[in-house]
Amino acid sequence: MQQRVEMAKRMLQQPGLSIADVAFDCGFANQSHLGRIFKKHTGTTPKKYREKF
Numbered sequence: 001m002q003q004r005v006e007m008a009k010r011m012l013q014q015p016g017l018s019i020a021d022v023a024f025d026c027g028f029a030n031q032s033h034l035g036r037i038f039k040k041h042t043g044t045t046p047k048k049y050r051e052k053f
Contacts, residue, residue, distance in 0.1 A: 005041045008034060012050045019046050 004026045011022045023034035038046050 001037060002041065004028065005038055008038060008046065009042070009049065012046055013053045019050070022046070 008022050008026045008028075011017055011025065012019070017025075019034065020031045023029075023031045026034065028034040028037065035045055038044075038049070042049065
């Protein structure tokens with residue numbers, strides 16, 4: 001799961017990819033699933049993480 005989160009972090013830094021696309025490409029069931037796991041591992045949501053970059 002940690003590897004999926006790390007992959008999502010890299011992908012979220014790329015413009016043009018939606019969070020739903022990132023979730024699908026990283027093997028999460030849906031965007032909500034990515035959000036829950038991402039926040040558990042990083043302490044922030046995918047959207048807030050993306051805004052940093």
